Amino acid sequence: MNITDLPFNKLIDIKVSTDPDYLLILDDKKDYTNHLDTVHASALFSLAEATSGHFLMINFPEFDSGLIPVVRQVEVKYKKPANGQVNSTAMLIDNTIDEIKEQLTTRKRVSLKLKIELYDINKINVMSGNFEWFVTILNTST
Template sequence: MTMTQIGQLLDSTVPMAHTLGLEYLETTPERAVLRLQDRPEYRNHVGGPHAGAMFTLAETASGCIVLAAFGDQLGRAVPLVVKTETAYLKLAKGVLTATATLGRPIADVVAELDKGERPEFEVTVDVAREDGDVTSTMKISWTLRPNS
């Protein structure tokens, strides 16, 4: 799947990603970079993006990696989020960029799936302001649930 195809797929199957107008800047099997523009309707009580918008940005970035890395496995397994952990480090203001990285080698995950197991893997996402300061981090545990 190409970066454009992944962005189109997520926009069509995840209405919230489309609603936020997320921009897909880079998508590879090991890294994804997405941007959330600063819009007044997304802001919270301190003038930064609402935590829900930030969560969607980070989770969608992780989904881009999952589709890029394991899109060829979708005929036999469904990717699902198992758990998330978010740390808010600094006040987020303005345009935000999420950079996601895959935490395990793709071949190891596929090998577990080949054995009939339900592999789990982590995607880590850093969300940063335009000045480069990381405002939050998210660890997202995914699984590939084999189709029955």
């Protein structure tokens, strides 16, 4: 599954970035602005949440459609007003991809944390977030 195909992400037009430094983008659209004419906090949060899901999808492809991730907790800090297009990055906190894959293979579930950073068109860090996910895989044996 492509995270940009989820109905809400389609609604707000989140896209996969063509810039290798970023994962996803939210285009510069008037629809995303607030009363200060900067990008609305909820639009930024939506991009960050989609980025965390996208990170999971691209880093754990061997579990294909059997991966069931659920956000458990989020801590967000809005740092600066965002202007124009917003780009996202993601990285694991406290675990490696290999450690998580091993836990998914042996225990069929894992809790993990991701650090999400958002940058506006001027490469200013406008938001940071820690996203905690509970991830399990379907029991595919019959």
